[in-house]
Amino acid sequence: MPVNVVRTPEEELAWEHAKARAREQYPEATGERFYRIVMAIYKKMAHYQPHSSAAIDRASAARRMR
Numbered sequence: 001m002p003v004n005v006v007r008t009p010e011e012e013l014a015w016e017h018a019k020a021r022a023r024e025q026y027p028e029a030t031g032e033r034f035y036r037i038v039m040a041i042y043k044k045m046a047h048y049q050p051h052s053s054a055a056i057d058r059a060s061a062a063r064r065m066r
Contacts, residue, residue: 002039011046018042 006015018041022029026037 005039005042014046015042018045 001012001015006012015038018038021041022034022037026034029037
């Protein structure tokens, strides 16, 4: 589980539910594809919003790439 996203016991439970749903809907998925599916399901289930510091980090990284 990604510790930068899943921080509380409630979020951990949502992550486990997302993994179970991913296994049901995509039994052939493995590796990176499975992780991406679980993350997408988790974000929908948990109404995930990145922390404001993450948005600032992405913006500063984008400026550096120009």
